[in-house]
Amino acid sequence: MPAAASLFRLATRLDEVGFSDIVLIRNRIMELRAKGATVYQFEGGEPYRETPDYIKEGMSAALRENKTRYAPSSGISELRRAIAKKLREGNRIPADQENVIVVHGGMQGLFGSFQAVVNPGDDVLVFSPYWTPIKDLVGHCQGRLVLVSVDEARANGFRETLTRYATERTRAIYFNTPMNPSGVVFTRSETEHAAQFAIDRDLIVIADEAYEDIVYEGEHVSIGSLDGMFERTITSFTFSKSYAMTGWRIGYAVAAEPWMTGLRKAILYSSNGVSTPTQWAALAAFTTESDFLATSRAAYLQRRDLLLAGLNELGLRCAPPAGTFYAFPDISTIGSDSRQASELLLDRAQVATVPGVVFGPHGEGHVRFSFATSIETIESGLESMRRNL
Numbered sequence: 189m190p191a192a193a194s195l196f197r198l199a200t201r202l203d204e205v206g207f208s209d210i211v212l213i214r215n216r217i218m219e220l221r222a223k224g225a226t227v228y229q230f231e232g233g234e235p236y237r238e239t240p241d242y243i244k245e246g247m248s249a250a251l252r253e254n255k256t257r258y259a260p261s262s263g264i265s266e267l268r269r270a271i272a273k274k275l276r277e278g279n280r281i282p283a284d285q286e287n288v289i290v291v292h293g294g295m296q297g298l299f300g301s302f303q304a305v306v307n308p309g310d311d312v313l314v315f316s317p318y319w320t321p322i323k324d325l326v327g328h329c330q331g332r333l334v335l336v337s338v339d340e341a342r343a344n345g346f347r348e349t350l351t352r353y354a355t356e357r358t359r360a361i362y363f364n365t366p367m368n369p370s371g372v373v374f375t376r377s378e379t380e381h382a383a384q385f386a387i388d389r390d391l392i393v394i395a396d397e398a399y400e401d402i403v404y405e406g407e408h409v410s411i412g413s414l415d416g417m418f419e420r421t422i423t424s425f426t427f428s429k430s431y432a433m434t435g436w437r438i439g440y441a442v443a444a445e446p447w448m449t450g451l452r453k454a455i456l457y458s459s460n461g462v463s464t465p466t467q468w469a470a471l472a473a474f475t476t477e478s479d480f481l482a483t484s485r486a487a488y489l490q491r492r493d494l495l496l497a498g499l500n501e502l503g504l505r506c507a508p509p510a511g512t513f514y515a516f517p518d519i520s521t522i523g524s525d526s527r528q529a530s531e532l533l534l535d536r537a538q539v540a541t542v543p544g545v546v547f548g549p550h551g552e553g554h555v556r557f558s559f560a561t562s563i564e565t566i567e568s569g570l571e572s573m574r575r576n577l
């Protein structure tokens with residue numbers, strides 16, 4: 189082989205790292221729009237509300253006060269202290285400021301978490317269908333994704349099911365609740381069974397609680413709050429969904445040692461911390477009295493019920509998601525292939541969704557609708573499906 193051919197190759201650790209399919213869907217939407225079509229957009233993954241003014245004012249004040257210099261790469265201590273308090277009081281996770289690191293959104297927290305835990309050749313148990321980037325984050329560590337069907341775990345028991353999929357190479361469990369894309373919220377008992385399994389097998393849990401504030405039925409339980417779990421759990425949180433701050437890129441992770449050292453290294457040598465004014469804005473989210481979380485939850489619930497009623501009426505069977513702002517209906521009445529079903533929804537009804545198979549093989553037979561959008565979009569999208577499907 190000529191030297192150039194072997195030299196001009198990406199590092200092998202990127203072999204299993206891909207790009208999101210969602211880009212392809214966005215391109216198709218842009219094409220349709222360019223042709224003058226109205227597209228009812230249900231494919232997104234972000235709150236429809238604006239960031240609250242008191243958070244914006246937190247950044248404005250920081251700028252006026254020239255809080256614009258390097259911050260400690262783990263985050264300003266005012267914010268880390270406020271986060272630790274929120275974790276203790278809200279999540280029952282026994283965290284101090286030293287257990288908290290401020291990161292560029294859930295994505296960077298998860299990136300650092302997998303980097304801190306997974307060695308090449310390690311297996312990671314992932315409840316499925318799962319949020320697609322997890323495959324790439326595990327791939328970047330040259331680990332192996334082992335999918336565990338949520339339906340199977342719910343039918344046969346969490347410990348029994350996890351036991352069935354675990355190998356001697358299993359190192360960690362990715363535990364996302366509330367879950368994207370299915371909207372499943374794990375119950376306390378399910379969480380306890382998963383935790384006991386992790387303790388028995390001496391596994392690390394990487395918990396992803398991006399949607400902790402968007403729960404309609406049941407309760408949000410942080411697995412890191414359970415007995416014996418704090419030392420073996422890294423939990424990733426984000427301001428993106430709770431506070432409509434997707435573009436600000438800020439979140440936090442909580443962990444004990446040695447995981448915190450791993451996170452600090454990953455953050456120090458990638459971004460060297462989050463922009464200082466953004467951190468002051470995030471502090472305002474935790475220190476200002478507001479009903480923003482409650483009003484958001486109520487607004488999403490109203491949208492969930494409207495979309496669900498319409499989908500079920502159309503024969504797209506869907507159980508109400510207990511959390512998140514996603515509905516994940518069964519598309520068997522319009523086909524078995526979720527990519528084809530998603531295309532058909534777009535071509536015939538101008539309704540944009542994400543094919544379920546994007547979230548792994550257990551997502552096939554479904555498409556994902558986000559109901560984080562206006563009531564008008566939901567009503568018009570449903571009407572278009574009624575007329576055109």
Ligand SMILES: Cc1ncc(COP(=O)(O)O)c(C=O)c1O
Binds near residue numbers: 428439
């Ligand atoms: C399950 C889950 N985890 C984490 C994230 C990361 O969010 P962000 O990086 O915007 O904070 C998302 C975003 O869609 C998500 O759906």
